[in-house]
Every structure is written in C-alpha cells, then in structure tokens.
Amino acid sequence: MVGIVICAHGNLAHELLHTLKFITGGEGSVTAIALDHNIDIARAREDVKEAVLAADEGNKVLIATDLYGGAPSNICMSLQDELPIEIIAGVNLPILIKAVSLQTTCDLETMAAKLKEYGRENIHLASDFLKRKNDESGNNH
Amino acid sequence: MTKAVITIRNPLGIHARVAFQMAETGRKFKSDILVSNDMGKSDGKDIMAILALCAGPGTVLNVEASGEDEEAAVEEIIKLLKSVNGP
Numbered sequence: 001m002v003g004i005v006i007c008a009h010g011n012l013a014h015e016l017l018h019t020l021k022f023i024t025g026g027e028g029s030v031t032a033i034a035l036d037h038n039i040d041i042a043r044a045r046e047d048v049k050e051a052v053l054a055a056d057e058g059n060k061v062l063i064a065t066d067l068y069g070g071a072p073s074n075i076c077m078s079l080q081d082e083l084p085i086e087i088i089a090g091v092n093l094p095i096l097i098k099a100v101s102l103q104t105t106c107d108l109e110t111m112a113a114k115l116k117e118y119g120r121e122n123i124h125l126a127s128d129f130l131k132r133k134n135d136e137s138g139n140n141h
Numbered sequence: 142m143t144k145a146v147i148t149i150r151n152p153l154g155i156h157a158r159v160a161f162q163m164a165e166t167g168r169k170f171k172s173d174i175l176v177s178n179d180m181g182k183s184d185g186k187d188i189m190a191i192l193a194l195c196a197g198p199g200t201v202l203n204v205e206a207s208g209e210d211e212e213a214a215v216e217e218i219i220k221l222l223k224s225v226n227g228p
Contacts, residue, residue: 122189
C-alpha cells in the first residue's frame with residue numbers, strides 16, 4: 001500500500017483528513033501534518049520525515065500539499081532526495097478520495113500521475129452543467 | 142446487460158459518502174457499471190462521476206452493468222441504495 005500524508009497550512013491538513021474520513025467511512029491509510037509559515041524549518045522537516053517513515057509500508061509515500069511554492073510544499077520538496085516520496089501540490093478532496101481508492105492498487109508513480117489529472121478534471125462550473133442540460137433539452141434560455 | 146431503476150428518497154440524495162460507497166461497491170466487480178439520470182450517464186465506479194449526476198431526492202436513477210458479474214453488481218448497488226433510502 002502506498003502511504004498518504006497530507007501536509008498543509010494551519011488546520012487545513014487535519015480538516016481535509018477529517019472530512020475525507022467522513023466520506024470514506026475511515027477507509028484508507030492517511031495521516032496529516034499541519035505546518036505554518038512561522039514554523040521552525042528544521043523541526044518541520046523532522047516532522048515530515050517522521051510522518052513519511054511512519055506511513056511507508058515499503059511502497060513509498062504520496063505527500064499531498066495545499067499550495068505549490070508554499071512553506072509546506074517547499075519543506076516537503078526539500079526532502080525529495082532523502083525520502084521515498086512524490087509530492088502532489090494543490091490538493092483537493094477529489095484527489096484525496098481517489099488516492100484512497102488507488103493506494104492499494106497502484107504504485108506511487110502511477111498513482112501520482114493519475115491523481116494530477118483527476119484533480120484537474122474534477123473542478124467544475126455549475127453553470128456548465130446547467131448549460132449542457134438546457135442544450136440537451138433544446139432550451140437555450 | 143442488467144439494468145435496474147431506483148428512486149432516491151434520501152433527503153440528501155446521493156451525497157459524497159453514499160457516492161463513495163457506490164463507487165467502492167462497483168469496484169468490487171469486473172463488469173462495467175453505468176449510473177444515469179436526467180443529468181447524464183456516469184461511470185459507476187468513480188465517486189466524482191457519480192456526484193456529477195447531482196442526484197437529489199426524487200431522482201430516478203438507472204443502474205446498469207455489462208460483464209460476467211453484471212447481475213450481482215446491479216443487485217449490490219441497488220441493495221446499497223435501498224439501505225440509504227431507508228425503510
């Protein structure tokens with residue numbers, strides 16, 4: 001199983017994990033780390049290392065960060081050469097839900113590539129749905 | 142192909158948790174599974190595709206499966222949706 005660690009600003013990682021567990025009924029092996037911009041970087045690197053090593057069952061670990069270029073993402077990226085990880089930045093709930101489904105069936109590299117596309121594909125404008133529905137029914141109001 | 146139709150009576154409709162359960166149930170089967178309503182047709186093994194149907198209460202949902210275990214797949218999904226609908 002590929003491990004999953006959510007790493008984000010403030011309470012976001014834990015809130016994402018909380019919501020994820022509600023939706024999945026607790027399925028999956030996922031942990032969360034909160035990192036703030038004012039956190040001690042050496043300490044934060046150790047926290048991330050500890051979380052990754054705890055999550056790694058031998059099939060590597062996906063770290064989902066909130067913001068590419070933000071402190072959590074940068075700290076994780078600084079560990080790329082030391083740890084068996086891939087980082088996906090710009091996490092959303094579709095990515096996390098899909099990650100839980102894939103973590104038992106995919107290797108890390110395949111999983112990360114699929115999740116990058118999945119996260120993008122599942123951003124929608126509600127008005128697009130309405131337009132499509134109107135177009136299909138021949139109503140163009 | 143095996144098909145079934147169910148009306149969603151749960152007050153929240155097919156919400157995220159139910160959609161996850163549907164997708165995970167679907168993934169247990171080899172058959173291709175499609176769910177559809179008047180919003181469109183979606184992969185029954187993909188939570189986000191199921192959610193995109195915006196299946197609120199009152200929605201008439203079609204469940205169809207094609208493959209070697211199609212009957213069991215439709216039966217399991219309908220059983221799940223009935224349990225979500227309640228008594």
